[in-house]
Amino acid sequence: MMTILQYFVDAVALGCLFALAAIGVGIVFGVMRLANFAHGEFIMIGAYALLMFSSLPWEITWLLALCFVALVAVLTERVAFRWLRSADSSTLLVSSFAVSILLQNAVVIAFRSRPRAVPLPAFVGESLDILGLRLPVVSLLAIVLAVVCVAALVVFFKRTSLGLQMRAAAEDFRMAQLLGTRANRVVAAAFAISGILACAVSILITARSGTVSPTMGLTPVLFAFVAVTIGGLGNLVGSAVGGFLVGFITIAMQAVLPPGLSSYMDAFTFLAVIAILIFRPQGLLPSIAVEERV
Amino acid sequence: MAESSLRSRGFALWVRVAPVVGLIVPICLGVLLAQAFAPPSIKRVVVTTLLNVILVVGFYVFSGNSGVISFGHIGFTAIGAYVVGLLTIPPLMKQVILPDLPSAVAHLSLPSITAMLVGCLVVAVFAAAIGYPIVRLKGVGPGIATLAMLEIIHVVLANWKAVTGGDSTLVGIRIDTTLPVITAWTVVVLICAYAYQTSRSGRRLKASREDFEAARSVGIQVSLERYKALILSAAIMALGGGLYGHYLGSLSPRTLYLALGFLGVLMAVVGGINSLSGAVTGAVVVSALTEALRRFADGFSIGALEVRSVAGVQEVVLAILLLVILVRMPAGLTGGREINLSFLSRIRGRRGPRAPDPGTVEQRVETT
16 A cells, blocks of 8 residues: 555656646647747757756756746747748758757756766755655645746636737637737746746756756656546647546556566656557647647 | 640649759769769768768658657667668678577568568568557657656667677678769658659648647647657668668667767757758758768867867767757758749740749747
8 A cells, every 4th residue: 555655646747747748848839839849959058958957056056047947948039940930840840859969968068968966955965754654845846846837837827918819829820810819928928837847847857867968858758648638639628637637547557567667667658658559649738729720 | 825834734743853963963963073073081071961861851750740759760770770681691690690590581682672671671571560660659649658668679779689789889881872872862761752752642641740729720640640650760770770881891789879860850950950950951951060070079189289089079060050050040951941943934034933832831829
């Protein structure tokens, strides 16, 4: 019983991490139909920002890193993606590869390609014991960050004018524009939010591993893409659900697979993903807006 | 009368094959020049460029014709490379580096050409076995499913110690992908790809790319056509993999993975993913750019001034150049058209009918 509960806690924590990454990818996809591969680089830059500002108290470090990544994300949109807004989705996706190569190697030039250790606030390494259940602070942090981010997003989407405009743009970009939504503002806001979410993921990943490297963004962005797709494209709730599901599948594989097969864990996770796609081709929570009308 | 119908038939044939001739002739001329005059280092560059051409054309046969982007094609290449490598490494060598190899493979040592063909067949069967559910997906589904397939292939190759040697490098592959060999294979691949795209199935697939619902409404079974293209395309990717192994002499799961796969997709889009000419152009241009930047970034000296190389600069410059190309020409360098050589016959004073344009330019609905 206790082990199952323990696995459950791990799964929720990992699910929160993937959900944050997936919402970040999903929000940009919603307004721009851009599957932003460079999101992984936002996560990586967030981790390097934590390293850069690590001499300051941790609250300020985190705040500065969040702002920094949001800024990088907005700048990326301004410099690269704005010119491609009318391009088709494959061109957009490929240009996001190019942006990802660009950002990754800019970091290589600045920091070299060797992995580096990030100083962490002391409490991150600890864990609480509640009735024999081990609760690492890292897991609690994941849950807290996810809850805070999602709550903030809900308020943003339901209560603010910009949030409303963003939802409208996600539904039908052109119609929203005709009704007076400023395209540039909405897209910039979407990128800023995705940058902040990316940095939340960087905090969680560095708290788990303690190191940063220029290629660290690849794995989270792959899982985020997968989560967004199985959740149902263009639907943020779906993205979050997809993220949780990927987290649960991963932990379930860890729990179930015999030791001889444990090195094949990722293969089984992705097999499960393909299975979900085959049985639910539109994702678990499909959005109506994505299906093109004939 | 008879002569004129013969003439127009000849013209029709010429129009039909002109685009692929227009690709093969410059490639062969370039190779001849390199073979005759170039130093070995340039010859190596030409070989890698042609390897990229084969891989990008393989990717194009599926993704270009169908409009469905696959990220996992490099996985077919990886399987092909390992199958071909395992079939050609001398048995004595295999006993040393892979002692646990099943005996059926352990004693085999095939000539390279046979091994390449077997590799293509194996991967084609693999694609046929797993492909159908994937091609039935819509939107970004196939993209993610193929990505998942690549991850699975990669994990298996990197962990199946008995057969692939696991994460360590598989060595001892005969190095015999020379310039003439790869040129011959490139020509074969181009002809296959072109024959496919002008075949009935290829045209149906292109029709479904231009308008999915309209194609379905005239009775095209889109999934079936995609499935056929996927199998052919997987076989070409496998051939590319086999040639790659026989060019490097060694293989590791990491070299045939996401980075190379993304580069392939990028090459196709830069050249213009909607046409075979675009795929070839993209592969050649991006390979040439990469090589030029590599030489430049390796450091150079002007008089007493030594400019040392800085890691990452090459990639940054390449990425910026590619972004500029994508922004200025979203449909790629060729704009998605085939090379049009039909003007050559007009030079001789004959006014033939205008060549039909096989790759119609998409009319996009702007989203801004």
